[in-house]
Amino acid sequence: MTERPLSPHLGVYRMWRYSLLSSIVNRATGLVLSAGLILLVYWLVAIASGPAAYRAAHAVLSLGALKAVYVILLATFSYHLFAGIRHLIWDTGHGLERAQSQRSAALVAIVSILFFLGLVWWALHAGGRTP
Amino acid sequence: MSLRSPLGRVLGQGSAKEGVHHWWVQRLTSVALVPLTVWFVVSLLSLPALDHATLTAWIGQIWTAVFLILLVLTGTWHSQLGVRVVVEDYVHGHGTKALTLALVTFFHVVVAVAGVLAILKVALGGAG
Numbered sequence: 001m002t003e004r005p006l007s008p009h010l011g012v013y014r015m016w017r018y019s020l021l022s023s024i025v026n027r028a029t030g031l032v033l034s035a036g037l038i039l040l041v042y043w044l045v046a047i048a049s050g051p052a053a054y055r056a057a058h059a060v061l062s063l064g065a066l067k068a069v070y071v072i073l074l075a076t077f078s079y080h081l082f083a084g085i086r087h088l089i090w091d092t093g094h095g096l097e098r099a100q101s102q103r104s105a106a107l108v109a110i111v112s113i114l115f116f117l118g119l120v121w122w123a124l125h126a127g128g129r130t131p
Numbered sequence: 132m133s134l135r136s137p138l139g140r141v142l143g144q145g146s147a148k149e150g151v152h153h154w155w156v157q158r159l160t161s162v163a164l165v166p167l168t169v170w171f172v173v174s175l176l177s178l179p180a181l182d183h184a185t186l187t188a189w190i191g192q193i194w195t196a197v198f199l200i201l202l203v204l205t206g207t208w209h210s211q212l213g214v215r216v217v218v219e220d221y222v223h224g225h226g227t228k229a230l231t232l233a234l235v236t237f238f239h240v241v242v243a244v245a246g247v248l249a250i251l252k253v254a255l256g257g258a259g
Contacts, residue, residue, distance in 0.1 A: 027217060034210040037239075040203070041246045047186050048249035050259040054183040077168065084161050091158060122176050 022105040026083040029076035036073045071120065078116035082108045153212060160209035167202045187258050196254035203246035211239040 039061075046057030060066075086108050089095055095104055133140070174195070178185055189195055214235050222228045252258055 027213075030210070030213045031217060034214050037207060037210060037242050037246075040206075041242050041249070044199075044203075044246050044249035044253075047183065047190065048252040048258045051183040054186075058181070058183075074172075077172065081165065081168065085165065088158065088161060119172065119176070 018102075018105050018109070022083060022108060026080060026087070029080040029083070032072065032076040033080055036076075039069070039073075074119050074123070075116050078112040078119065079108070082112045082115070153216075157209065157212045160205050160212070163201070163205045164209055167198060167205060170198055171202055183258075187253050190250060190253040191256065193254070196250055199250045200247050203250065204243055207239045207243040207246070211236065214239075 042057065043061065046054045046061075049057075086095075086104050089104075095101065174189075178189060190199065215232060218228065218231045218235060222231045
């Protein structure tokens with residue numbers, strides 16, 4: 001096959017524009033959440049397999065290393081949620097001007113960080129149980 | 132300048148109206164996932180404990196099971212559409228791309244079927 005330039009060639013973009021970065025991050029967080037589906041189904045199947053199987057799975061899911069994974073999943077969920085809502089607003093034809101888009105990129109970053117911190121705070125205070 | 136092909140112009144049949152299918156389903160699932168995912172995270176954090184008895188009682192409620200099944204189906208569908216686009220953009224070469232897309236589809240179907248069956252089993256009282 002002939003080697004020809006294929007789009008999207010990330011190398012040519014000025015990645016430090018956060019309006020562009022926000023688009024890449026939306027894809028990256030989407031991929032992380034897709035991988036998170038494995039954990040969700042592992043957990044559901046463990047519940048369906050009865051109390052003994054669930055206890056074994058719960059021991060695995062409570063591993064310290066997985067706590068970091070849950071934090072990452074909460075963070076990526078927070079971002080993907082608000083970035084996705086931004087996309088849905090764009091689809092109505094609103095907010096597409098450059099200044100508006102830069103403003104909304106900043107807004108998505110701020111709101112998703114606050115939402116994420118709120119979730120973490122809640123998880124840590126949820127009836128004294130470990131998240 | 133017309134962008135229509137000579138054959139298309141001669142046949143004169145217009146668009147099949149299916150060019151936006153992928154785009155439209157990605158939007159539909161996005162809209163549905165906003166309430167479904169927020170509901171799931173909030174519910175999970177609201178549960179008093181994460182032991183087997185609490186979880187089976189929770190999933191045993193009809194609306195919990197309904198929303199969980201919708202979450203798994205909509206989530207895997209949305210995920211499949213999204214991962215497919217990323218593969219189409221970044222995986223090059225016909226063979227590799229086709230194989231990756233096939234694996235992506237299989238993965239999502241397995242996840243969806245396993246998730247729904249697990250929820251149904253618990254909801255119908257089969258998880259002890």
